[in-house]
Amino acid sequence: MAMQQTGSRKRKEPAIEGAAASSSSQGLLAADSEGPLLPKRQKRPASRRSLVHYLKDREWGVRGRVGLTAFEGKLRSYAVQKLPELLRERELALGTLNKVFASQWLNARHVVCGTKCNTLFVADVLSGQITRIPLMRDRVPELARAQPSCGIHAIELNPSKTLLATGGENPNSLAVYQLPTLDPMCLGDHNGHRDWIFAIAWMSDTVAVSGSRDGTLALWKMDPDMFNGSIAWHNNAGLPVYAHISPTDMETIPRSSTTTSNRKVRALAFSGKNQELGAVSLDGYFHLWKARSTLSRLLSIRLPYCRENVCLTYCDELSLYAAGSQSHVSFMDPRQRQQNIRPLCSREGGTGVRSLSFYQHIITVGTGHGSLLFYDTRAQKFLEERASAGQDSFLAPTGRKLRLTCGRGWLNHDDLWVNYFGGVDEFPNALYTHCYNWPEMKLFVAGGPLPSGLHGNYAGLWS
Numbered sequence: 001m002a003m004q005q006t007g008s009r010k011r012k013e014p015a016i017e018g019a020a021a022s023s024s025s026q027g028l029l030a031a032d033s034e035g036p037l038l039p040k041r042q043k044r045p046a047s048r049r050s051l052v053h054y055l056k057d058r059e060w061g062v063r064g065r066v067g068l069t070a071f072e073g074k075l076r077s078y079a080v081q082k083l084p085e086l087l088r089e090r091e092l093a094l095g096t097l098n099k100v101f102a103s104q105w106l107n108a109r110h111v112v113c114g115t116k117c118n119t120l121f122v123a124d125v126l127s128g129q130i131t132r133i134p135l136m137r138d139r140v141p142e143l144a145r146a147q148p149s150c151g152i153h154a155i156e157l158n159p160s161k162t163l164l165a166t167g168g169e170n171p172n173s174l175a176v177y178q179l180p181t182l183d184p185m186c187l188g189d190h191n192g193h194r195d196w197i198f199a200i201a202w203m204s205d206t207v208a209v210s211g212s213r214d215g216t217l218a219l220w221k222m223d224p225d226m227f228n229g230s231i232a233w234h235n236n237a238g239l240p241v242y243a244h245i246s247p248t249d250m251e252t253i254p255r256s257s258t259t260t261s262n263r264k265v266r267a268l269a270f271s272g273k274n275q276e277l278g279a280v281s282l283d284g285y286f287h288l289w290k291a292r293s294t295l296s297r298l299l300s301i302r303l304p305y306c307r308e309n310v311c312l313t314y315c316d317e318l319s320l321y322a323a324g325s326q327s328h329v330s331f332m333d334p335r336q337r338q339q340n341i342r343p344l345c346s347r348e349g350g351t352g353v354r355s356l357s358f359y360q361h362i363i364t365v366g367t368g369h370g371s372l373l374f375y376d377t378r379a380q381k382f383l384e385e386r387a388s389a390g391q392d393s394f395l396a397p398t399g400r401k402l403r404l405t406c407g408r409g410w411l412n413h414d415d416l417w418v419n420y421f422g423g424v425d426e427f428p429n430a431l432y433t434h435c436y437n438w439p440e441m442k443l444f445v446a447g448g449p450l451p452s453g454l455h456g457n458y459a460g461l462w463s
Helices: 025-030 051-060 062-082 141-145 415-421
Strands: 005-007 089-091 100-105 110-115 120-124 130-133 163-167 174-178 184-188 197-202 207-212 216-221 241-245 249-252 265-271 276-281 285-291 295-302 311-315 320-324 328-332 353-359 362-367 371-376 384-388 395-401 403-405 429-437 442-449 456-462
Touching: 100 442, 100 456, 110 163, 163 197, 174 207, 174 216, 207 265, 216 265, 249 295, 276 311, 320 353, 328 353, 362 429, 362 442, 371 429, 429 456
Parallel strands: 100 429, 184 241, 197 265, 265 311, 311 353, 353 429
Antiparallel strands: 005 241, 089 456, 100 110, 110 120, 120 130, 163 174, 174 184, 197 207, 207 216, 216 249, 265 276, 276 285, 285 295, 311 320, 320 328, 353 362, 362 371, 371 403, 384 395, 429 442, 442 456
């Protein structure tokens, strides 16, 4: 793997609420009055034993550990189904940032996010503080600046949560940071994508795949020698230094017989159990690749709903892919000729499915109309609202979908808003990203106004 080292340039960042700009990640995190993103020494997790666990321990005794494990699995499954109706929103202020496209939890209180305005930042969900992360620059930054930026569409952590992959200052390049310090490690800016990166998936701790608007997949391997040390390289000026890498394999999305263009890779999902990579392209196809040292295509199938397929998720337990389109979620099990789960319709006014995630048998759907829906793949129906029929009765289903409606967020009242949208003050926020922190029973949701010309943002912590 060919590598060169370069120093990142220090530049002045525009101020936002609670922002702390810094030329190095170490200094950036030190400026946070609440301390670093992760403690240096992890404390042993406290044992959380409920009355239910105590009674089950007494019922089964020492020999009943297998039964207790099965019971805890049922308890988790019950919690997954009941949690959504208990969640309550607290909006987070993001200043004047434009549309959050990607997010991931770093730890119990910090979420890393990427925006349309090409800002990478960490949000403290407890204090509301926002900390910007400097972006990595290409070896030839002048060429990168000549390209219009689409922002950061993907953020993914490797399985051990020691590396974070996202976009660089040039949206065509793959940037990899070390965790928990967020020091820059390497930048894939040579012989890679010719257009914006829309999706990233880790296949192992050191191998990542990126999907681009140019219709290609790129496989990147991180040299362990680059991150064996816990401290990033720095030059004499104290600026972080990172390697420049090239992909080890490039694959092109096959051309459909019905269309000659629009093969843009929009989303990726990796199956660790089967070592397979799923991809959806904007021409309405789902592609499956065997992931080894290189990528080899296994199949391509036409999706039943082929307009605006922009998100994809995978459930290892069910061996099931789910793709979100303009109004439906389609399910794919590559090992079944006929799908057992019929597509679900979001019925959200054609605003589209914008984000998806699986946890056990429940799939969470973020729509373009500012709402979250929850679908039970076992029962093949949406979770329903519950209401008490009387003072002494249990909560009963109402027959209405359980829908969490997100807050207003922030909208820029600029000339475009006045001239083209008639000064309408309220636009539902498209929920472009959401991520769960299940140990803490928290859900982070973010996005912004759906019309491409409008400038605004939304972020909320549901707990």
